[in-house]
Amino acid sequence: MTTRIEMKDVHKRYGANEVIRGVNLKVEDNEVVVLIGPSGAGKSTVLRMMNGLETTTAGEILIDGVDIARPHVDIDKVRENIGMVFQHFNLFPNMSVQKNVTLAPVELGLMSQADADAAALRMLDTVGLADKAEAMPKTLSGGQKQRVAIARALAMQPDIMLFDEPTSALDPEMVGDVLEVMRKLAAQGMTMVIVTHEMGFAKEVADRVVFFEGGEINETGTPEQVFDHPQSPRLQSFLQKVLQA
Amino acid sequence: MNVKRWGIMGLLLAIVAILVVGKPGEPVQAAEKTYTVGTDVTFAPFEFTDKNNRQVGIDIDILKAIAKVEGFKLNIKATSFNGAVQELQAGQIDGVMAGMSITKERKEMFNFSDPYFKSGVVMAVAKNSKIKGFADLRGKRVAIKTGTAAGAYANSIKKKYGFTTVTFDDSNNVYQDVIAGNSAACFEDKPVIQYAIATGLDLRITKMKLADPNNYGIAVQKSDPEFLATLNRGLKKLRQTGEYDRIITRYLGNGSQKEQTEKAKAAGSTDHSFGTLLKQNWGTLMSGLQETLALTLVGIICATIVGVLMGLLGVVPSRWAQGTATTFIYLFRGLPLMVLALFIYTGVPMVIGTKIPAFVAGIITLTLNEGAYTAAFVKGGIGAVDKGQMEAARSLGLPWGRAMRRVILPQGIKIMIPSFINQFIITLKDTSILSILGLLELTQTGKIIIARNMQGFKIWAMVALIYLIIITLLTWLSNWVQRKVQA
Numbered sequence: 001m002t003t004r005i006e007m008k009d010v011h012k013r014y015g016a017n018e019v020i021r022g023v024n025l026k027v028e029d030n031e032v033v034v035l036i037g038p039s040g041a042g043k044s045t046v047l048r049m050m051n052g053l054e055t056t057t058a059g060e061i062l063i064d065g066v067d068i069a070r071p072h073v074d075i076d077k078v079r080e081n082i083g084m085v086f087q088h089f090n091l092f093p094n095m096s097v098q099k100n101v102t103l104a105p106v107e108l109g110l111m112s113q114a115d116a117d118a119a120a121l122r123m124l125d126t127v128g129l130a131d132k133a134e135a136m137p138k139t140l141s142g143g144q145k146q147r148v149a150i151a152r153a154l155a156m157q158p159d160i161m162l163f164d165e166p167t168s169a170l171d172p173e174m175v176g177d178v179l180e181v182m183r184k185l186a187a188q189g190m191t192m193v194i195v196t197h198e199m200g201f202a203k204e205v206a207d208r209v210v211f212f213e214g215g216e217i218n219e220t221g222t223p224e225q226v227f228d229h230p231q232s233p234r235l236q237s238f239l240q241k242v243l244q245a
Numbered sequence: 246m247n248v249k250r251w252g253i254m255g256l257l258l259a260i261v262a263i264l265v266v267g268k269p270g271e272p273v274q275a276a277e278k279t280y281t282v283g284t285d286v287t288f289a290p291f292e293f294t295d296k297n298n299r300q301v302g303i304d305i306d307i308l309k310a311i312a313k314v315e316g317f318k319l320n321i322k323a324t325s326f327n328g329a330v331q332e333l334q335a336g337q338i339d340g341v342m343a344g345m346s347i348t349k350e351r352k353e354m355f356n357f358s359d360p361y362f363k364s365g366v367v368m369a370v371a372k373n374s375k376i377k378g379f380a381d382l383r384g385k386r387v388a389i390k391t392g393t394a395a396g397a398y399a400n401s402i403k404k405k406y407g408f409t410t411v412t413f414d415d416s417n418n419v420y421q422d423v424i425a426g427n428s429a430a431c432f433e434d435k436p437v438i439q440y441a442i443a444t445g446l447d448l449r450i451t452k453m454k455l456a457d458p459n460n461y462g463i464a465v466q467k468s469d470p471e472f473l474a475t476l477n478r479g480l481k482k483l484r485q486t487g488e489y490d491r492i493i494t495r496y497l498g499n500g501s502q503k504e505q506t507e508k509a510k511a512a513g514s515t516d517h518s519f520g521t522l523l524k525q526n527w528g529t530l531m532s533g534l535q536e537t538l539a540l541t542l543v544g545i546i547c548a549t550i551v552g553v554l555m556g557l558l559g560v561v562p563s564r565w566a567q568g569t570a571t572t573f574i575y576l577f578r579g580l581p582l583m584v585l586a587l588f589i590y591t592g593v594p595m596v597i598g599t600k601i602p603a604f605v606a607g608i609i610t611l612t613l614n615e616g617a618y619t620a621a622f623v624k625g626g627i628g629a630v631d632k633g634q635m636e637a638a639r640s641l642g643l644p645w646g647r648a649m650r651r652v653i654l655p656q657g658i659k660i661m662i663p664s665f666i667n668q669f670i671i672t673l674k675d676t677s678i679l680s681i682l683g684l685l686e687l688t689q690t691g692k693i694i695i696a697r698n699m700q701g702f703k704i705w706a707m708v709a710l711i712y713l714i715i716i717t718l719l720t721w722l723s724n725w726v727q728r729k730v731q732a
């Protein structure tokens with residue numbers, strides 16, 4: 001097994017407020033890690049640190065052995081290999097679906113426009129939206145938008161994908177399609193870190209579940225360990241609350 | 246950026262270059278020296294514009310005659326008395342000839358030519374006024390012109406006689422204030438008011454003897470003895486040849502009642518209907534409009550370039566860049582346009598020791614002021630784009646600059662378009678403030694025409710109408726562009 005992501009005693013503070021308090025976390029190749037925990041626990045912050053969208057106050061974040069928490073790292077190069085999907089999709093509203101998908105690979109000189117167009121159509125096909133290539137983002141439903149966002153991230157051919165509550169902003173009937181795409185990715189062996197409140201999905205696809213609480217990792221284990229035999233009282237009460245709903 | 250866009254940029258820059266460089270560039274003549282002499286817009290009979298909008302008057306004619314006999318090239322620049330004095334101080338011009346009394350204070354600042362005219366202060370009042378002497382002024386208000394010897398004299402005796410003064414930049418406004426009854430009297434140099442009354446001004450000189458007799462001279466910079474010598478030599482020649490007397494008689498006549506009545510009749514019989522006025526002044530107004538449009542166009546282009554660059558600097562994630570942008574915006578948005586214009590035109594040359602042509606000074610003023618506003622809304626427009634857009638672009642591996650150019654700017658510009666249109670219209674209007682530099686743009690043109698024919702209401706109405714028409718056209722054009730861009 002090779003370690004793809006490793007966080008070593010990572011801290012982050014906003015002024016006097018320490019929001020991440022010494023996190024140690026490893027993600028192996030082809031592993032699917034799901035982060036759960038109450039709102040404000042620091043899940044998004046930790047996830048966004050993994051591709052340098054958030055700065056670090058202390059500690060190391062190694063991506064394939066390179067510490068991206070240090071200054072003067074070529075973060076753009078690192079990001080080419082790490083896709084990210086946001087809660088609110090963040091599609092580029094001034095471009096067609098296809099242009100959204102092809103922008104980065106073409107702009108970075110990885111593909112010609114023609115190759116990128118062909119690849120985009122394949123990518124859109126895998127997320128079930130081949131017919132929407134010409135559409136503008138504002139004409140799409142939330143679920144369709146999120147699937148385009150996934151296709152856009154995949155167009156850079158990353159081998160790590162980060163998801164920050166990808167289904168939280170969707171109507172319930174849209175959630176299934178997006179999860180289906182993520183399930184496929186996991187089955188293909190994509191290394192994935194997912195922040196979600198979809199406990200059923202987590203149980204099904206996760207290799208490991210990490211429970212965050214107050215900026216720290218409170219408990220971690222296989223889905224069976226975490227969901228069926230939670231040890232800490234915090235995790236127990238958290239699961240009680242979310243599973244009741 | 247594609248080829249077409251570069252083409253348009255290049256074209257615009259070429260226009261700027263031509264307008265900025267080509268404007269003040271008069272053909273250079275190696276042999277003849279060129280002297281620029283500042284004067285007032287209207288200080289009849291010393292300087293004013295005639296019916297055909299030609300600059301005439303005792304000062305103008307004497308200057309031209311000296312230039313002819315002494316063989317130099319003359320450039321007469323009519324700003325305002327005060328403006329001309331400041332320009333001379335700043336070294337922007339070589340001399341001032343504007344019915345200027347030789348006083349002790351002024352002599353400390355400038356050198357004066359030999360006196361060319363004897364004058365003195367008189368008091369003028371409305372036709373039906375009961376005021377006879379200074380004693381009748383107690384508790385009343387007296388109108389004077391900024392920086393004049395008559396004004397200084399009024400101020401020196403106002404305590405003693407218990408009156409207050411109000412100052413105007415223009416003789417015309419001084420007279421109108423008395424006619425309108427706002428001021429009880431005005432103090433003015435005798436030949437000036439004499440001429441104005443002779444040609445129809447509805448005021449009367451009180452029967453008092455000349456107060457504060459003084460001499461008029463041409464002011465030059467202390468550092469320029471050569472020009473001073475040239476002027477004195479020229480004046481002497483004019484007196485010897487009799488040209489001097491001919492000029493004086495041309496404007497002041499022999500003082501006979503008959504002649505004055507004739508002049509008044511000629512002035513009174515002029516047709517002042519709207520149509521005739523428009524026809525008479527059409528050419529002048531249009532040349533003023535042309536200057537206004539040139540200022541506006543070049544100003545908009547320069548301000549937009551500077552403003553966009555500064556606005557972009559304001560969002561670059563670097564403390565130095567943001568500090569520069571913030572300071573630029575704070576400084577030039579905070580300064581009133583007029584202060585900035587005068588600072589650049591009459592202030593800066595004193596320090597750097599080089600003249601700045603009025604047009605260039607005007608453009609720099611607009612660039613800094615309008616550029617600051619532009620920078621502010623460009624910065625704001627970019628800031629108004631959802632943060633998630635930058636994050637999404639960066640997460641795909643795009644560097645900051647490309648993410649800005651390909652993703653953020655296209656969205657930001659849409660947000661900014663209404664602000665751009667607004668700023669273009671404001672720029673057009675703000676060019677009127679540059680009339681303070683003596684630029685012959687639309688507003689200054691209006692001032693000059695009114696100074697001659699006193700038809701304030703009608704001429705300002707015309708000027709206002711022209712501004713409105715141009716602004717309407719500009720708005721239509723902008724809306725059309727906006728529809729194109731946002732489609």
Ligand SMILES: Nc1ncnc2c1ncn2[C@@H]1O[C@H](COP(=O)(O)OP(=O)(O)O)[C@@H](O)[C@H]1O
Binds near residue numbers: 040
């Ligand atoms: N830009 C910020 N400034 C100050 N505090 C922040 C900022 N972003 C997040 N936080 C704080 O950091 C903590 C963790 O936030 P987050 O990682 O978004 O939590 P989660 O994703 O688990 O809900 C929260 O208490 C939040 O208020």
Ligand SMILES: [Mg+2]
Binds near residue numbers: 043044045165
């Ligand atoms: Mg979150």
